[in-house]
Amino acid sequence: MKPSLSRIRLVFRSTTVRLSALYILLFALCAAFLVVYVTAMSERLLAQQVREALIQETSDFLRAYERGGITVLLRIMERRARQPGANLYVIASSSGEMLAGNVASVEPGVLDNEGWTRFPFHYEPFTETGPPRPHVATANVFFLDNGLRVMIGRDLGEPGRFRGIVRRALMVALAIMGLGALVIWFGIGRNALKRIDRMSAASTKIIAGDLSQRLPVGVSGDEFDRLSESLNAMLERIEKLNEGLRQVSDNIAHDLKTPLTRLRNKAADALAQDREESRRMALEGIIAESDQLIRTFNALLMISRVEAGSIAAEMTSVDLSAISADSAELYEPVAEEAGLALTTDIEPGLAVHGNRELIGQAIFNLLDNAIKYACEADGAEPIRVILRRQADGLHLSVADSGPGIPADKRKEVTKRFVRLDESRSKPGTGLGLSLVEAVMELHGGRLELSATHGDEAVQPGLTVTMVFPLQKL
Amino acid sequence: MQMTGHESDGKSETCFTDGVTDAIVPHMKILVIEDDLEAAAYMTKAFREAGIVADHASDGESGLFMGSENAYDVMVVDRMLPRRDGISVITELRKRGINTPVLILSALGQVDDRVTGLRAGGDDYLPKPYAFSELLARVEVLGRRKGAPEQDMVYRVGDLELDRLSHEVRRGGKEVLLQPREFRLLEYLMKNAGQVVTRTMLLENVWDYHFDPQTNVIDVHVSRLRSKIEKDFDKPLLKTIRGAGYMIKDEA
Numbered sequence: 005m006k007p008s009l010s011r012i013r014l015v016f017r018s019t020t021v022r023l024s025a026l027y028i029l030l031f032a033l034c035a036a037f038l039v040v041y042v043t044a045m046s047e048r049l050l051a052q053q054v055r056e057a058l059i060q061e062t063s064d065f066l067r068a069y070e071r072g073g074i075t076v077l078l079r080i081m082e083r084r085a086r087q088p089g090a091n092l093y094v095i096a097s098s099s100g101e102m103l104a105g106n107v108a109s110v111e112p113g114v115l116d117n118e119g120w121t122r123f124p125f126h127y128e129p130f131t132e133t134g135p136p137r138p139h140v141a142t143a144n145v146f147f148l149d150n151g152l153r154v155m156i157g158r159d160l161g162e163p164g165r166f167r168g169i170v171r172r173a174l175m176v177a178l179a180i181m182g183l184g185a186l187v188i189w190f191g192i193g194r195n196a197l198k199r200i201d202r203m204s205a206a207s208t209k210i211i212a213g214d215l216s217q218r219l220p221v222g223v224s225g226d227e228f229d230r231l232s233e234s235l236n237a238m239l240e241r242i243e244k245l246n247e248g249l250r251q252v253s254d255n256i257a258h259d260l261k262t263p264l265t266r267l268r269n270k271a272a273d274a275l276a277q278d279r280e281e282s283r284r285m286a287l288e289g290i291i292a293e294s295d296q297l298i299r300t301f302n303a304l305l306m307i308s309r310v311e312a313g314s315i316a317a318e319m320t321s322v323d324l325s326a327i328s329a330d331s332a333e334l335y336e337p338v339a340e341e342a343g344l345a346l347t348t349d350i351e352p353g354l355a356v357h358g359n360r361e362l363i364g365q366a367i368f369n370l371l372d373n374a375i376k377y378a379c380e381a382d383g384a385e386p387i388r389v390i391l392r393r394q395a396d397g398l399h400l401s402v403a404d405s406g407p408g409i410p411a412d413k414r415k416e417v418t419k420r421f422v423r424l425d426e427s428r429s430k431p432g433t434g435l436g437l438s439l440v441e442a443v444m445e446l447h448g449g450r451l452e453l454s455a456t457h458g459d460e461a462v463q464p465g466l467t468v469t470m471v472f473p474l475q476k477l
Numbered sequence: 478m479q480m481t482g483h484e485s486d487g488k489s490e491t492c493f494t495d496g497v498t499d500a501i502v503p504h505m506k507i508l509v510i511e512d513d514l515e516a517a518a519y520m521t522k523a524f525r526e527a528g529i530v531a532d533h534a535s536d537g538e539s540g541l542f543m544g545s546e547n548a549y550d551v552m553v554v555d556r557m558l559p560r561r562d563g564i565s566v567i568t569e570l571r572k573r574g575i576n577t578p579v580l581i582l583s584a585l586g587q588v589d590d591r592v593t594g595l596r597a598g599g600d601d602y603l604p605k606p607y608a609f610s611e612l613l614a615r616v617e618v619l620g621r622r623k624g625a626p627e628q629d630m631v632y633r634v635g636d637l638e639l640d641r642l643s644h645e646v647r648r649g650g651k652e653v654l655l656q657p658r659e660f661r662l663l664e665y666l667m668k669n670a671g672q673v674v675t676r677t678m679l680l681e682n683v684w685d686y687h688f689d690p691q692t693n694v695i696d697v698h699v700s701r702l703r704s705k706i707e708k709d710f711d712k713p714l715l716k717t718i719r720g721a722g723y724m725i726k727d728e729a
Binding site (some may be wrong): 288291292295298299301302316330333334335337338341361365366368372 | 658687693
């Protein structure tokens, strides 16, 4: 029994339930006020009607008395008293002795003053039908010129009954309403609670480390579903970032172990050298190796900062045509040294909103790669730098005719430290394309990798295209 | 403690006569504001070995005080410092009318940082981690700035002449034809003649990109330039400084 009790306590702790409780309380207060007000008003109305009827009758009686004296008055009174639901009539002597009428007795003092009785008074009828009950009435009293006292009154049981009926009806309605509200309220609260329970169950699993868990999303598309959806989107992003992080740390561990081992071996080697000259050489090798490591770390830091978007500060209008031409010019001698030509096909006057440094570095990386891999090909075709405006954006491509990248591996190579030549025979950090992709993401663009040549006669080659979104500048 | 107050000490005198390190400017006095004591100790020692007196302040406030009270040739300021950050130190120094060249060191180390630093009044910027040779080369170029022949229209190194107005380069009276970029490369090297210029400095000043050229791009350009200015002459002028960069110098 205990768990169900605590569940009920939970239900009452939920926001929905608390809110609906507040509403119900407010509503009940309003309804109670309504009951009191309606009964009071109807009572007043009835009393008013009674008074008007009695005033009418009084004037009837006075007119009859003027016309025919006491005998006519008595006759009319007798006739009226016989009718069902009749009013109360009394004729009494000046000393208060009851002479005629349909009432056995009245409270003493009622007949002593002319006009309306100030308070309802008790009286006793002649005949009692049904169980005995207190008889309460209101009346108008007037004195005739011969000293006789006449009272015309009305039993007040009827308005009281009416008030009771109204009050009961309203009470019943209120009770039904309250009960209904309670049921609905409990149902909603429980339902909400159940959904929250499911959400927290999923969250617990996520906290435990299972980032693949998702919160349940219903079909109604209400605020709970929307909340779940956005939380799920958030989880998706976190999972992706986490995955990236894990992959990076794995790769860092792998890829930095090798140069560090090499560094260590070189240091040991330097220590073992006797000759000053060879020791110096070994030490220089150590410095070169360390510099390479520092470069790797710098590149890693750079990529993560670009990916985090924290570099977005300095975005200006960047002349893409000029950067492309500059980069080609910078790399042209490098290509030549590697036995390659470098040609350009650059549409002038194309600009993007971006960071010149980052775009420059991205192009440098692409040119580095192109020269590094294309020089393997014999009688290689030139490396081409192409900048074109197309319908979906500005396409900046670096195309080589090297060994290319198989279609199924193209997604892989933009990941950190991924290098296709397992032997690591080419120098490089394995971070170049990662940076390019991060830069493109920062600029709202994308990176496309494709083969330069379709036919098998030549090396397939690789064309890397940076697609910048078109924008108003 | 570090405030020596004397502009020269024995060490820099010996440097002046030392044949191996005579490329190094003697009598330079710099202030290093760096809170990492180990890095600072390494730096001051390495600077001293290069003939530069380096005072050290370990937080922003004392750095600002020392920088205001003493005349330094260059200040090396870490971006993140206790008690007063590097940028604020520079801003305050500039406000006080102290125009000592400042090199900013930063672990945050990216493009946007460089811009903030330079806007605050810094003169050069070096992201951590850096090679000491890079720092040394930059400090020396900054320290030389005072006497740099900024308004000289013709630079001369030995029999090599560069006319900044007509963009003509002559060696031994014979015209050497250079591409525009090669001209700028030579101009920068000659402006800092006798001083080591790193690859990064060349990429910055000739191509206006502020990052570490990962490959040998700069080397290729320098060797092209070298072949043009030294092809028909016996005497080499443009030297490669191993592990650091390049230097143009007339070996008298």
